[in-house]
Amino acid sequence: xxxxxxxxxxxxxxxxxxxxxxxxxxxxxxxxxxxxxxxxxxxxxxxxxxxxxxxxxxxxxxxxxxxxxxxxxxxxxxxxxxxxxxxxxxxxxxxxxxxxxxxxxxxxxxxxxxxxxxxxxxxxxxxxxxxxxxxxxxxxxxxxxxxxxxxxxxxxxxxxxxxxxxxxxxxxxxxxxxxxxxxxxxxxxxxxxxxxxxxxxxxxxxxxxxxxxxxxxxxxxxxxxxxxxxxxxxxxxxxxxxxxxxxxxxxxxxxxxxxxxxxxxxxxxxxxxxxxxxxxxxxxxxxxxxxxxxxxxxxxxxxxxxxxxxxxxxxxxxxxxxxxxxxxxxxxxxxxxxxxxxxxxxxxxxxxxxxxxxxxxxxxxxxxxxxxxxxxxxxxxxxxxxxxxxxxxxxxxxxxxxxxxxxxxxxxxxxxxxxxxxxxxxxxxxxxxxxxxxxxxxxxxxxxxxxxxxxxxxxxxxxxxxxxxxxxxxxxxxxxxxxxxxxxxxxxxxxxxxxxxxxxxxxxxxxxxxxxxxxxxxxxxxxxxxxxxxxxxxxxxxxxxxxxxxxxxxxxxxxxxxxxxxxxxxxxxxxxxxxxxxxxxxxxxxxxxxxxxxxxxxxxxxxxxxxxxxxxxxxxxxxxxxxxxxxxxxxxxxxxx
Numbered sequence: 285x286x287x288x289x290x291x292x293x294x295x296x297x298x299x300x301x302x303x304x305x306x307x308x309x310x311x312x313x314x315x316x317x318x319x320x321x322x323x324x325x326x327x328x329x330x331x332x333x334x335x336x337x338x339x340x341x342x343x344x345x346x347x348x349x350x351x352x353x354x355x356x357x358x359x360x361x362x363x364x365x366x367x368x369x370x371x372x373x374x375x376x377x378x379x380x381x382x383x384x385x386x387x388x389x390x391x392x393x394x395x396x397x398x399x400x401x402x403x404x405x406x407x408x409x410x411x412x413x414x415x416x417x418x419x420x421x422x423x424x425x426x427x428x429x430x431x432x433x434x435x436x437x438x439x440x441x442x443x444x445x446x447x448x449x450x451x452x453x454x455x456x457x458x459x460x461x462x463x464x465x466x467x468x469x470x471x472x473x474x475x476x477x478x479x480x481x482x483x484x485x486x487x488x489x490x491x492x493x494x495x496x497x498x499x500x501x502x503x504x505x506x507x508x509x510x511x512x513x514x515x516x517x518x519x520x521x522x523x524x525x526x527x528x529x530x531x532x533x534x535x536x537x538x539x540x541x542x543x544x545x546x547x548x549x550x551x552x553x554x555x556x557x558x559x560x561x562x563x564x565x566x567x568x569x570x571x572x573x574x575x576x577x578x579x580x581x582x583x584x585x586x587x588x589x590x591x592x593x594x595x596x597x598x599x600x601x602x603x604x605x606x607x608x609x610x611x612x613x614x615x616x617x618x619x620x621x622x623x624x625x626x627x628x629x630x631x632x633x634x635x636x637x638x639x640x641x642x643x644x645x646x647x648x649x650x651x652x653x654x655x656x657x658x659x660x661x662x663x664x665x666x667x668x669x670x671x672x673x674x675x676x677x678x679x680x681x682x683x684x685x686x687x688x689x690x691x692x693x694x695x696x697x698x699x700x701x702x703x704x705x706x707x708x709x710x711x712x713x714x715x716x717x718x719x720x721x722x723x724x725x726x727x728x729x730x731x732x733x734x735x736x737x738x739x740x741x742x743x744x745x746x747x748x749x750x751x752x753x754x755x756x757x758x759x760x761x762x763x764x765x766x767x768x769x770x771x772x773x774x775x776x777x778x779x780x781x782x783x784x785x786x787x788x789x790x791x792x793x794x795x796x797x798x799x800x801x802x803x804x805x806x807x808x809x810x811x812x813x814x815x816x817x818x819x820x821x822x823x824x825x826x827x828x829x830x831x832x833x834x835x836x837x838x839x840x841x842x843x844x845x846x847x848x849x850x851x852x853x854x855x856x857x858x859x860x861x862x863x864x865x866x867x868x869x870x871x872x873x874x875x876x877x878x879x880x881x882x883x884x885x886x887x888x889x890x891x892x893x894x895x896x897x898x899x900x901x902x903x904x905x906x907x908x909x910x911x912x913x914x915x916x917x918x919x920x921x922x923x924x925x
Contacts, residue, residue, distance in 0.1 A: 287851060291567065291571075292562060292567070292577055292908065293380040293562075293566040293567045293573055293576035294327060294566075294581070294585075295577075295582050295585035295586060296332075296566075296575070296577055296581040296582050296585055297323065297327060297559070297562055297563065297566065297576055297585070298324070298327060298575030298584075298585035298588040299580075299581040299582065299583070299584035299585035299588060300320075300323065300458055300534070300576070300581065300583075300746065301320035301321075301323035301324050301327070301588070302320060302324075302584060302588040302591050303320070303584060304317040304318075304319065304323070304591055304839045305317055305318065305320035305321065305595075306617050306620070307597055308320070308538075309595065309599055310599065310610075310613040310614060310617050311613060311614075312344050312609070312610075312613070312614075312617070313893065314538040315538075315539070315540075315541065315542040315543065316537050316538045316540060316541030316542060317538050317556040318539055318541075318543060318547075319537045319541060319552075321422045321535070321536075322502055322532065322548065322552055322555050322556055322559065322587075323555065323559045324422065324426075324592075325422075325425070325426070325499065325502040325503045325506065326502055326503070326505060326556055326559040326560050326563060327506060327559070327563060327920065328426055328429075328503055328506065329429075329502070329503035329504055329507040329509070329510075329859035330506035330507065330509045330560075330563050331506075331510075332433075333343050333506070333510040333511075334510035334655070334903045336352070336410045336433070337510055341492040346844040347437065349434050352430075352433075353430070353923045354643070354647070354681070356427075356430055357362075357650050358635060358650060359397035359589075359632075359649050360423070360427070360589075360637075360648060360656060361653050362631050362632065362635050362650075363396070363593055363628075363631055363632060364395070364423070364588065365425045365595060365653035365657055365724075366396070366418075366627065366631060366653075366812070367594055368391060368394055368395065368657040369434070369656060369657045369660055370599075370750065371387075371416050371417070371597040372387055372388070372391060372657065372660055372661060372664075373393055373660075374416075374597070374601050376386045376600070376664060377415055378604060379604065379669070380607055381601075381618065382763060383414070384664065384668065384903070385668075385837065387415075387416060387417065387490045387661075388416075388661040388662075388664050389661075389665075390402060390415070390417045391417075391657050391658055391661035392661065393420075393424075393659070393747070394417050394420045394657070395654050395657055395790045397423060397424045397427035397428065397652075398424050399417060399420040399421045399423070399424045399496075400422075400424040400426075400428075400494040400495065400496065401419040401424070401605025403418065403493060403494055404487070404490055404493075404494040404495065404506065405420050406431075410867055413600075414600060414603075415600070416596070416600045416601065417598040418596065418598075418600075419538045419592065419593075419596040421494055425496050425500075426503070427498050428496040429500055429503050431442070431875045432496075432500070434459055434790065435463070436459070437453075437455070439458045440454040440455040440457070440458045441454070441884065443457055443458060446777065452511065456508065456512075457768075459504050459507055459508050461506060461507070461830060462500065462501070462504055463504045463508070464501075464632060465502045465871075466497055466498065466500045466504070467500070467501040467875065469492070469495075469497050469498045470498040470499070470501065470548050470549050471491050471549045472488075472500070472546065473489060473491055473492035473498055473548055473549075474487040474492040474493070474546045474548060474549030474550075474551075475546050475550050476551040477489060477492075477726055478571065478845075478875065479896075480597060481857075483559070486592050489546065489811070492548065493547065493548070498548070499548065502548070502556050503554075503712075505556055505557075505560050506559075506560060506563065509560050509563055509564050511692060512564055518826055521680070523565050523567075523568045524556065526561055526565055526567040527546070527558070527561060527562065527566060527568060527569040528545065528569070528572070529558070529561065530557075530558040530559070530560075530561030530562040530565065530566070531558070531562065531572055531575075532574075533555060533557065533558025533561070534558045534562070534916070536554070536638055537554055537555035539556075541555075542805075544806075544808045548676050550731060554693075555585035561870065562576070573610060574593070574690070575585070575669075577586075579738060585619075585849050586628065587625050587628045589632075590623075590624035590625075590627040590628045590632065592600075593624070593627070594620050594623045594624050594627065595616070595617060596667045598616045598619055598620050599613060599616040599617070599645035599794040600677060600780075601620075602615065602616045603616075603836075605718060606842050614740070614906060616690065620760055622629075633653075635649075641765075641855060647773075647910070649744055653837070655786060670888070672719060683726040684725075684897060684905070684906070685726055685728055685729065685906050685909075686728070686729065686901070686906055687729055687733045687906045689707045689728070689746075690703070690704055690705060690706055690746075691705060691707065691725070691728050691732075691746035691748070692704060692705035692721075692746060692747050692748070693725040693728075693748045693750075694725075694748070694749060694750050697749075697766065697767070697770050699754055700770075702745075704893075705714055705745050705746060705747060706743050706744065706745045707732045707736065707743065707744045707746070708732075708735075708736050708741075708742050708743035708744055709741055709742065709743050710743065711783075712739075712741055712742050712743040713739065714739050714742040714743070714781045714867070715743045715745060715748065715781055716731070716735050716742065716743070716744045716745070716780060716782050716783065716784060716920075717745045717747070717748075717774070717775060717780040717783045717784070718731050718742075718744060718746045718747070718748070718785075718786070719731075719747050719754045719771050719775075719783065719784070719785055720747070720753060720754050720784075720785050720787045721747060721748065721749060721750055721751060721752050721754075721786075721787055721788055722748060722750040722751070722785040722786045722788065722836065722903060723786040723787060723836055723903070724746070724747075724748040724784075724785070724787075724833075724901075724905065725746070725748035725750075725753075725900070726766065726786075726836060726904045726907075726909065727786055727833065727876075727904065727912065728746045728907045728909070729837070729909050729910065730832045730878075730909035730910055730911075730912045730913050730916055730918055731744060731746075731784055732746070732907075733745045734913045734914075734916035734920060735912050735916070735920055736915045737913075737917065738917060738920050738921055741922075742781075745774075745778065745780070746900035747771060747774065748766070749767045751764065752764035752767045753787035753792060754768060754769070754771055754785055754787060754819075755768070755787070755818075755819050756768065756772060756815075756818055756819045756822045757815055757819075763845065768776070772822070775823070775828065776826065776862055777824065779826075779828075780828055781829070782828065782829040782830070782831065783823060783828050783829070783830050783831070784830075784831045784833060784874075785819075785830060785832055786833040786834065786836075787835075788835055788902060789812055789840070789857055790835060790853055790854060790857060791902075793805075801894050805856070806856075809856060809857060809860045810860070812857070812860060812861075813860040813861060813863060813864040814864070816832070816861050816865075817864040817868075820865055820871050821868070821869045823870060824870045827870075828869045828870070829871075829872070830870055830871050830872070831872050831873070831874050831919060832861060832865075832871065832873050832874070833873075833874045834857075834858050834861070834870070834873060834874065834875045834876065835854055835857070835858075835884070835888045835902075836876055836902050836903070836904060837854065837876065837878075837881055837902075838901045839879050839881065839886055839887075839888050839896065846859055858873075861873070872919060874915065874916065874919050876912055876915070877913055878915060879912055879915055880895070890908075890911045893907075893908070894908070895907075895908025895909070895911055896908060910924075
């Protein structure tokens, strides 16, 4: 049996991995489909190391690292460059200025393979749902691994000399040592960062997800597999059991993991080991071999790199243009296949042949392909209207929420005028600040009316930014980071008598069904609770009493004629925020459900009137917010006692 045929199942496994990723991103069937990336890592480690070992055996001069990096570049850069250019052009044509600006700044890290570092500094993976380059982080991890490989082989030579052992054993020793170190980093950051006292503001779980040191163990396990495959062929009596365990491991990981669970860490072990088993033994068991050598799956495996590149930007752009529903997501996935095949047939294969003939020409071409997307982005940044993230604001939402009171809703920081944000006396010593995202704006008229009724000489300052919850160390994006810093400084300067915070947290968690508690959601809620706890501590240090308004109950507009119960996620979040406040005497909670959800059954209709915005599941009309005036009065009066 030829070597290429003997390992043809790996191409089918590539097909499985990319299909899992596509189905996960399209929100079909496999909640844990993100493990497709981990399967890719194992395959990459196996294939690359096997290729290097073959060269080391057949070439007396050893590994030609120049040729290795040349081959990697000609394989990866052409399609990457083309996808990046066309993606950026589509972003410029379809997205708003702030998103164009953000995409332009991301092109450089994409082309130089450090997107993982860029995204770590930007935000966690699930919150990057609208970023067209989010998926590039895994390419960065792989390329950084390739850059480390020469160092690994140099270390192996040193170990060989020190311990006087065979080079093969020295390489295995170095690989194993790095696997242990990397897995410990991954496990400690992902699973035990709280236990070992890692400050959460350093974002250990985020680092564990994106950082190469916490991911390289997955690739290196594949690398160790390449040593096993070189051993003498023999039919191990337990190979069938082993192979089926590998298949079941991948299926169960894809079905039963979800994006809220801590990952990679311990939860990544089953899928990584299962992937390694199928790489090694997937061709030894007739049924599994037949499955992985299924011709359509092999075809998908052949275009898997191109398919991975194109599917995500297409999905993000189509959701942005046409809405986020299953039909649009399915259409985006279907469109990805012919585009990926076109890239593979018209770019990858012809360039592969050409680069074998004309090395210098290819090197120049590769350099041009790296620079071209960056020039596109730099040119855009030079000629496009300047977008200052401190100035960027969403559309004017004030008419929805105001009946004439002064408030700053979606106002650019550069346009801040204190007098336009304050209702009541501008120079009052008794003042309340209301901050948060659009939920804060939605209750603003009720808060202003209640507070000024109790304290006629007082004042209420409203600062609301849609899409930007106020928490001192956790923001959805860079614009919100800047908004948060502005609000923190505003609180220090104004020295309010008390503050009201209203955020729509479940929106940023990406949860679609509020009555369903995904298995891993609790860890995410714990992270939210920790972030709130640090916000409580910040305000406690400033001696500012704080009122946390629980989320406005999300009610489907189609159900307004009958009462519906509060979602399980909202109830769990409420409990989490209240538990985080234990020990802080400066924190009180205001639950709007007390008014519109008697006995936990909620209605959009109160006293015969619709209190929500038309067709909106979570925002109140300015007039509708008045049903909460007495609730706010009671809380503010309690504070004054």
